[in-house]
Amino acid sequence: MIDKVNLLPNYHVLHDSEWPMLMLGKNVLGDYLIASFLEETEDLGQLNYFHVFANDSILLAFLKGEIAYLDVMKQAEAIFLVAKSYNYTVLNVEKIAFADLSKDMLPLKSSFFPKSIPSVFLDLEKRISLNKMMAEHPKKQLTKEHGQQIPAFH
Amino acid sequence: MDNCKKQLILSILKTNVANDIKYFLHKMNFTNIQNDTPSHCNCLEKATVTLDKQFARHIYKPNVRPQDFYSKWEKWQNNNAFPLDFDYNDCKRVCGNKGISVHNWENASKEIIINEYLNNFKITGKAQNSVLIFRLRQNAGAVVYTPQSTNAYHYDFYKDDDFSLDSIDDLEIISLKNYLEEDEQNDR
Numbered sequence: 001m002i003d004k005v006n007l008l009p010n011y012h013v014l015h016d017s018e019w020p021m022l023m024l025g026k027n028v029l030g031d032y033l034i035a036s037f038l039e040e041t042e043d044l045g046q047l048n049y050f051h052v053f054a055n056d057s058i059l060l061a062f063l064k065g066e067i068a069y070l071d072v073m074k075q076a077e078a079i080f081l082v083a084k085s086y087n088y089t090v091l092n093v094e095k096i097a098f099a100d101l102s103k104d105m106l107p108l109k110s111s112f113f114p115k116s117i118p119s120v121f122l123d124l125e126k127r128i129s130l131n132k133m134m135a136e137h138p139k140k141q142l143t144k145e146h147g148q149q150i151p152a153f154h
Numbered sequence: 155m156d157n158c159k160k161q162l163i164l165s166i167l168k169t170n171v172a173n174d175i176k177y178f179l180h181k182m183n184f185t186n187i188q189n190d191t192p193s194h195c196n197c198l199e200k201a202t203v204t205l206d207k208q209f210a211r212h213i214y215k216p217n218v219r220p221q222d223f224y225s226k227w228e229k230w231q232n233n234n235a236f237p238l239d240f241d242y243n244d245c246k247r248v249c250g251n252k253g254i255s256v257h258n259w260e261n262a263s264k265e266i267i268i269n270e271y272l273n274n275f276k277i278t279g280k281a282q283n284s285v286l287i288f289r290l291r292q293n294a295g296a297v298v299y300t301p302q303s304t305n306a307y308h309y310d311f312y313k314d315d316d317f318s319l320d321s322i323d324d325l326e327i328i329s330l331k332n333y334l335e336e337d338e339q340n341d342r
Contacts, residue, residue: 015277037278039214039280039281087230105280109337109341110334110338111277111279
């Protein structure tokens with residue numbers, strides 16, 4: 001489960017502060033996910049993050065500034081609460097439903113992406129257009145790389 | 155007063171200030187900064203004692219705690235959790251993590267700093283919800299000007315070995331909630 005939820009090391013920090021606030025990357029299955037900083041628990045020496053799996057169109061809409069991060073979480077396929085040590089080693093993973101999140105754990109309504117879209121995310125756009133083409137022309141075969149789906153988490 | 159006299163007075167004042175800075179730096183101890191730092195890295199090379207500036211730093215709760223002034227290096231060290239790929243020969247990285255990020259709080263910078271902290275708060279919705287404004291006292295430590303691409307007011311603050319919350323003065327805590335729209339304020 002940790003492998004499916006964790007970011008591969010080549011993730012991008014979209015917004016940085018003392019600790020990375022927003023990261024975009026892929027898991028071992030090639031699915032995009034966003035990791036967002038929730039809190040630091042100094043007594044335990046832990047950083048708590050949300051790892052959020054959403055479909056490509058939603059992620060792209062967020063990166064383009066069309067929707068807030070709160071909306072990404074609302075529409076997410078899966079949300080995980082991930083406890084990490086200060087060196088980002090994953091200590092614990094817990095799947096959590098959006099409806100079970102307390103109000104003070106949620107991003108604000110105005111949590112829009114603070115920067116312009118980096119070129120690396122053009123890959124997302126490519127995937128979306130390929131998926132659209134697949135839907136319109138189902139007989140066309142797409143490679144595995146192009147057709148990744150969000151995995152089922154149990 | 156003619157220009158020559160003005161220049162002379164200014165020059166004396168500047169010399170006095172420089173001497174004061176050297177005096178205060180000389181009186182302080184930075185063993186914690188120098189320990190474990192590679193010999194080719196001098197984090198304090200451009201450090202100055204800055205008593206006349208106000209600084210801002212995000213804090214996690216509406217009250218200031220000693221933990222708010224722990225550097226990342228201290229957190230890594232205390233928890234035996236240095237990043238696995240950490241390059242100990244990278245002076246910029248070593249010094250950057252031994253210092254504590256602060257911003258020069260002045261009229262021209264207030265909006266930029268608040269917006270930067272507000273962006274963090276909007277994402278977390280919880281952590282980093284307050285900003286501490288403070289001034290350094292004589293033996294608090296030294297700062298190095300380290301402007302960033304998105305924020306020209308950034309400094310690294312290096313604590314004196316005996317730093318405590320008593321080393322800072324003129325404290326003010328700003329709640330970032332005050333900068334949210336009314337409906338969002340009610341949400342928190």
